[in-house]
Amino acid sequence: MDFFMQLLVNGISLGLLYALSALGFVMIFKSSSVLNLAHGELLAIGAFVFLVLSAWADLPIIIAFSLTLIGTFFLGFLVERLFLRPLIGEKLIEVIMMTLGLGIMFKGLLLFIFGGDIHAYPDFLPEGLSFELGNIFIPSVNVATFVIGILFLIVFGFFFKYSSQGIYMRSVADNQPAALSLGVHVRRVFAMSWAIAFIVAAISGIVLGIINGVNVHSLSAVGLKVFPVVILGGLDSIGGAILGGIIIGLLETFTGGYISTSLREIIPYIVLVIILMVKPYGLFGLVEIERV
């Protein structure tokens, strides 16, 4: 029973990590219906900016953290301006290819600058957050992940539902020409959504970095794990991303614990194919009925 409980807790904390890293992805998809194949690299960029500021420049954590957020926000603007703005109005396939190219480019650049080693942040989370459940220890990082995830869920839920910017974003994602003709400033919305997505990715990247260490390869691999999570939860649902993340996390740890460790890495993708065949819009995704 202890083994089961341990797996359960591990699964949920892994799942929360997946959920957290899926949030930025959902954010971009929800606001511009772009399937971002560079998401893992965005996580890595955020994590490395924070690494440089906190561990190498030795700034206080709060300052380093806020500088990271500001920096990635403007980086998001820059990337959008340079690479994605020329593609507004182009076919979706080209935008997806662009994110693929950007991802490879960022990965090469990060590897070039930081190498393939694992770096670590200084220890800064307060120990008080951790607690023991029965006889299972839950470290403070996982508690922080959980809190951040819930916070995101609430903030972005309200943002997309009530703020005008959020509604603009949804309209652009739904139908770009219609949004344009109704006077939505599509370029500004695009810029905004990429900038915010960079911030969200940076926060997720930092949390991932605290837990697993900052490494280009592992962070960009997480970008691919995001797909089963968001497909399960529904591509444009933030709550779905969190639930999907937890389900995939549990699935991975239980497969690893009870069946085989090599199957563990692949089980999310098998589930992914099954979901795509059975319930393609996921648990909470917007169902677009189109008989074509």
Add this chain to the structure above:
Amino acid sequence: MRKLRFHPCGNFKESYDQELSIFDTDFGRLWMIIGLVVLFGVIPFASGTYLLFILNTIGIYAIAALGLNLLIGYTGQISLGHGAFFGVGAYAAAILTTRAGFPFWLSVIAAGVFTAAVGVVFGLPSSRLKHLYLLIATLAGQFILEYVFVTWKTLTGGAEGIILSEARLFGLNLRDDRTFYFIVYVCLVVLMWTMVNLKRTRYGRAFIAIRDNDRAAEGMGIPIFLYKLLSFSISSFYAGVGGALFAYHMMSITPEPFNLWLSIEFIAMIIIGGLGSIPGAIFGTVFIVSLNEVLSHLTEYLMNVGVSTGAAITLAPLKEFVFGLAIVLFIIFEPKGLAEIWRVIRSSFRLWPFSY
């Protein structure tokens, strides 16, 4: 003898036959014959072993890239699993020759057919889903197939892979790069000829209709699902044939080369070459394979010069960076790829000196 056709000074096509013709002018036909003579008569005898090896690699990748071009360029369905399908072809050919004792030609064709069947399985989600979802399904296919290559040890040999025995065709030893060159390029020419003509049939036009507007295509009576699957299976067939030739080219296969990176390279090939262009797929392959070679030689050179081995090691990721940069720049500045540049150069020669 009919009148020779030259370039008209405008678009004066009077019938659908003219619209469908492959060669606008008789010069096109002449250039093709010259090209074939150079390809089979001059290049294999003028180039050394190393160059032949590279040329064979180019030919093999070009076959797979042609298939992916059909899927992405003509049908508008993105696949991130082409590298794994290429691997399926390689493993199918290797297993069929070593275990079942198939002859070379039969194993290549069987590998193609088998890969087409595997492709259909991963193409099935496209029945209800648009390209976004198909992309994700093929990504899953990539990982699942990689996993199968590594873990199904009794069949694939696991991480050690399979070593192929010596293959013969018409009594010729295929281990010789020059002999193999002829086989690869005969396959490439035949498959390219098929592809050019496929584009002119109702199937090819249906694929393009699906790419341009799937709802309109459905409205015109094209059974979209079947055609998507057909496109998927033809594309996988090309990947399988390419993979089978790759297995014979390398003489031993391991799961390692058939990873996601290979799929990305294939996509890079056809984006850089030009989506929806058959010469483009070839140009793109030449570009990517040469880029790979140049970059790996550059790193090797820097290592040997010994400026500092550290610098050479950090240069290795530059390869990825250059790849990504090439894709990004081509999408922004020349979305139609090298094929468009080639067309511009050609027509500037043709129109000289009165390019109006």
